[in-house]
Amino acid sequence: MKLLIVYLLVMNVTLLILMRIDKTRSGSASGRRHRIPERRLLGVGALGGALGGWIAMRMFRHKTKHAAFAAGFPVMVLIHAVVLIAAYRYLA
Template sequence: MLIPCFIALMNLIGMFIMWYDKSQAIVGSRRVPEKRIFLIGFLGGAIGIWLGMNLFRHKTKHSLFVAGIPILVVINLFLFVLLALKV
């Protein structure tokens, strides 16, 4: 039960971080470092980041994000399935 909660939390954080970074970009304030965004994606929040990218139209023109986040989504989904099957 702990692992699904962690995954859900990381995806909520991923979506929030994209909203927050977009709002900071609009007002010209301090931004979230790209390394931190990718770290959250690597730790299980890639789906939330991908949803946030598309929902908030943020970083959708950056090739690193357009290619990198979907790759992390696939890796995350693969690992989630492995965890669910307890392989």
């Protein structure tokens, strides 16, 4: 159980950082730098980092108008919560 919590923590912090990097790179001054693909951001969210992505969306005002992010991250958070609760019940 502790390993699962550490994994989710790492994934959430990773996605929060990736969202910040992508937001920084989205500015016109850094237009020459490559952005982080949306597919990668959503993938990290699906693998456990959705809460970090959702928090990053609000903190940095990034990807808030994209339906895949605005609806996807909250749904992923609910799924992750259900998995975490089920794992706790099964392992406890």
